[in-house]
Amino acid sequence: MTQALHKLMHKNINTWDQSDFMRGVNEMFGQSGNPKYATAIVLSFHRVMGRLAFSNAGQLPPLWYHSAQRAWGWLEEGTEAKKVSGLPVGLIPGTEYSQTVVALKPSDLLVLYTDGITEARNETGQELGREQLLEWARQAPVDSPRALGEDLFQRLQLFRCKIRNDDETLLVLQREEESRLFMLGEVANSYTFSRLLRSKNRKPTKNQQHDASTPSPENS
Numbered sequence: 001m002t003q004a005l006h007k008l009m010h011k012n013i014n015t016w017d018q019s020d021f022m023r024g025v026n027e028m029f030g031q032s033g034n035p036k037y038a039t040a041i042v043l044s045f046h047r048v049m050g051r052l053a054f055s056n057a058g059q060l061p062p063l064w065y066h067s068a069q070r071a072w073g074w075l076e077e078g079t080e081a082k083k084v085s086g087l088p089v090g091l092i093p094g095t096e097y098s099q100t101v102v103a104l105k106p107s108d109l110l111v112l113y114t115d116g117i118t119e120a121r122n123e124t125g126q127e128l129g130r131e132q133l134l135e136w137a138r139q140a141p142v143d144s145p146r147a148l149g150e151d152l153f154q155r156l157q158l159f160r161c162k163i164r165n166d167d168e169t170l171l172v173l174q175r176e177e178e179s180r181l182f183m184l185g186e187v188a189n190s191y192t193f194s195r196l197l198r199s200k201n202r203k204p205t206k207n208q209q210h211d212a213s214t215p216s217p218e219n220s
Contacts, residue, residue, distance in 0.1 A: 004028050018042040022055045022097035052104040055097050060115060063137050067107035072137050075110060109142060110173040116166035122159050145172035
């Protein structure tokens with residue numbers, strides 16, 4: 001299973017559309033002979049265009065901090081996509097997985113987490129839940145991914161005390177601030193390269209072929 005997953009990841013490492021990868025993982029679980037399933041979310045980011053593409057297979061929606069608006073929300077698929085996709089991998093063979101593309105702005109933050117975080121319980125048996133995690137994020141510092149992650153984890157430790165019944169994984173990502181000059185340079189390089197490539201592959205016209213084979217009067 002591990003080797004097959006590694007090969008599948010290597011095959012799709014630079015692929016913008018990760019829905020094929022999700023379908024491959026689903027098939028891999030189904031062919032393993034082990035009646036287990038898993039939730040997952042796969043993200044791809046285009047640095048120049050600032051576009052984030054993601055495909056969700058039953059994973060809890062990440063928290064999304066919109067830096068420009070200074071507001072928190074959820075990174076979720078559209079309503080129509082939810083009707084036909086989003087099942088955990090390995091649950092139903094042939095499940096289709098869609099992809100959603102959003103604009104991730106500079107300094108935006110994403111918080112990915114496992115259900116061990118939201119299903120954590122305190123001494124009275126109260127479950128943390130998604131909404132409480134969102135409320136913690138609203139109260140936490142957003143100066144850096146490290147500061148945000150440490151604050152959320154400290155709040156979690158205080159909430160559940162020493163009670164721990166599941167894995168607790170939390171990952172904070174942030175789009176870096178990049179100068180406009182650098183971004184324009186990236187776009188210009190890409191545009192120049194594509195023009196050179198088209199020029200190289202362009203076939204000469206009949207007039208160009210004739211001129212190249214026929215000497216000019218000045219040289220005759």
